Amino acid sequence: MTWEKQRVEGDPILLLAAGAKGAVGTTVAALVATLRHDPQEVLPWLTLPKSLTGILGKGQVCFAGWDSKEQSLLEALRSHSVLLEKNWAPLQEELQDMKVLKAPDGPLLEQTEILCAQIKELLSEHPGASPVMVDLLPACAGPSFPNCSSLEELLALDKGELPADLAYASAALRCGVPFVNFTSNQVEHPLIVSEASHRAVPICGRDGKTGQTFFKVVLASALKARKLKVTGWYSLNILGNEDGRNLSNPSKAAAKLANKTEVLEEVLGYHVGESPHETSHGVHIAYYPPRGDAKEAWDVVDFSGAFGLPMSLRLNLLARDSVLAAPLVVDLAGWMAGLKKLGRSGLVADLGFYFKKPLGEGHPRTFQEQLNALELLEREFTVRGF
Ligand SMILES: NC(=O)c1ccc[n+]([C@@H]2O[C@H](COP(=O)([O-])OP(=O)(O)OC[C@H]3O[C@@H](n4cnc5c(N)ncnc54)[C@H](O)[C@@H]3O)[C@@H](O)[C@H]2O)c1
Incomplete structure (x- = not known):
């Protein structure tokens, strides 16, 4: 052909x-x-x-x-x-x-x-x-x-x-x-x-917006609609493909990390953290060769409900990046x-x-x-x- x-x-x-x-x-x-x-x-x-x-x-x-x-x-x-x-x-x-x-x-x-x-x-x-x-x-x-x-x-x-x-x-x-x-x-x-x-x-x-950030937008939107206050969000990714290797260079990862971080407050409409000077939203990307394209992501989401009582959820995504x-x-x-x-x-x-x-x-x-x-x-x- x-x-x-x-x-x-x-x-x-x-x-x-x-x-x-x-x-x-x-x-x-x-x-x-x-x-x-x-x-x-x-x-x-x-x-x-x-x-x-x-x-x-x-x-x-x-x-x-x-x-x-x-x-x-x-x-x-x-x-x-x-x-x-x-x-x-x-x-x-x-x-x-x-x-x-x-x-x-x-x-x-x-x-x-x-x-x-x-x-x-x-x-x-x-x-x-x-x-x-x-x-x-x-x-x-x-x-x-x-x-x-x-x-x-x-x-x-x-x-x-x-x-x-x-x-x-x-x-x-x-x-x-x-x-x-x-x-x-x-x-x-x-x-x-x-x-x-x-x-x-x-x-x-x-x-x-393919994996972890997709679910972050979905969950953050749901918590916002349900009037549950997000008090902290910790996200970790491990991936072992070429993109992951490239992103192990901090200057190349900076824009991606900023995009993955800024999106949360854009959705929620408020700052996540006890004081305006510190954030309780952390995003990390780690290059981990054994995973190849089969990336894994963890999210720890802390939030509070009526009476300000704390609650928390865990998300573990086993995905295929490409x-x-x-x-x-x-x-x-x-x-x-x-x-x-x-x-x-x-x-x-x-x-x-x-x-x-x-x-x-x-x-x-x-x-x-x-x-x-x-x-x-x-x-x-x-x-x-x-
Ligand atoms: N996989 C995902 O879920 C996802 C999500 C969001 C964004 N992205 C972004 O998409 C892009 C592609 O991801 P990928 O996993 O395919 O990366 P990759 O590293 O596997 O592919 C990049 C390709 O670009 C080629 N290349 C380099 N310089 C070039 C040039 N000047 N002209 C033409 N080709 C050139 C490389 O040889 C390579 O084949 C990356 O920037 C990645 O961060 C991927």
């Missing part, structure tokens, strides 16, 4: 993954391939509304992307050991057929130009497709951005200290491609956001392809359900608000005849 055979009839989504050979990227590739073979193996795990799964249901998603690894997509998928051989063995031909290009390097402006040319070529190979780029690059240390008046100037000033994510975002926007920031990296620089509005392209982020993440990436690609058609541009706040640090003005905070925002969005699609 050749790359051309990935082409499908109709109006497919072209999912362009930056970091395609990572644990999440390869799991997304397997999900997309499975969607063609047997949609019913994938559709039940998606949160997209029916009106938007229409296109996915016909297997109309193509996968392509970039990575700096030399190994093939299939070899990378095997080496992450996220999926069992029985999951990927029937998909080998499709996986071999997916086009993953070598990541450009060098100055960011040069990288952006190369990526732009490659996106245009990929689009010409898929006429009629709705492209969406998803950022799955490794977490990086928070950059200090120089003062600039234009995106071109910012990219041109780079001396290797700005994240490659900026080149992918800039190239996507230049080519009119919606952009999803699934990482904790600070891609949404004001110049990127204004470029997205100017070019009428939607962007959303930041930091996929298996939780991959369907959300497909969901986000579906939403963003649809939102582009609806004419939405700039930061999309309504997709807060999917992110640890939802961005955009008026983003929904509690779990109920996040579900309501998705429902309203779905209604917008129905009203507009999708």
Whole structure:
């Protein structure tokens, strides 16, 4: 089977993954391939509304992307050991057929130009497709951005200290491609956001909300609704995949830890801790190789009820990091392809359900608000005849 055979009839989504050979990227590739073979193996795990799964249901998603690894997509998928051989063995031909290009390097402006040319070529190979780029690059240390008046100037000033994510975002926007920031990296620089509005392209982020933080938002929202006061919350994660190894570098983990921490008070609407100067919310991430992608998380939640009497609960999550993440990436690609058609541009706040640090003005905070925002969005699609 050749790359051309990935082409499908109709109006497919072209999912362009930056970091395609990572644990999440390869799991997304397997999900997309499975969607063609047997949609019913994938559709039940998606949160997209029916009106938007229409296109996915016909297997109309193509996968392509970039990575700096030399190994093939299939070899990378095997080496992450996220999926069992029985999951990927029937998909080998499709996986071999997916086009993953070598990541450009060098100055960011040069990288952006190369990526732009490659996106245009990929689009010409898929006429009629709705492209969406998803950022799955490794977490990086928070950059200090120089003062600039234009995106071109910012990219041109780079001396290797700005994240490659900026080149992918800039190239996507230049080519009119919606952009999803699934990482904790600070891609949404004001110049990127204004470029997205100017070019009428939607962007959303930041930091996929897949496991522990998903349950934190659900539980915190429930405690808030029940008027039980959270007095302390201690969260610990152990994970042994590449992401976990990368996050063992404190400067690379800083943004992720901040996202995982700030979300609690955003939901509750009050400070957790006895005094304003100290917090009783702690979040820790530890790299623990034996777990691989099968991460484990513990939460200790202290709260009080009537008469201020203390109570406590324990949550122990045994999860699979990339298996939780991959369907959300497909969901986000579906939403963003649809939102582009609806004419939405700039930061999309309504997709807060999917992110640890939802961005955009008026983003929904509690779990109920996040579900309501998705429902309203779905209604917008129905009203507009999708
Ligand atoms: N798994 C989850 O549940 C989850 C949740 C939220 C956020 N995330 C974030 O998603 C991202 C991806 O996670 P992962 O587990 O797949 O990580 P990973 O380390 O397995 O994959 C990252 C991939 O990016 C590639 N890469 C590095 N630099 C590149 C460049 N300049 N251009 C193209 N490719 C490049 C690497 O070779 C690697 O294959 C991470 O930032 C992670 O923190 C993951």
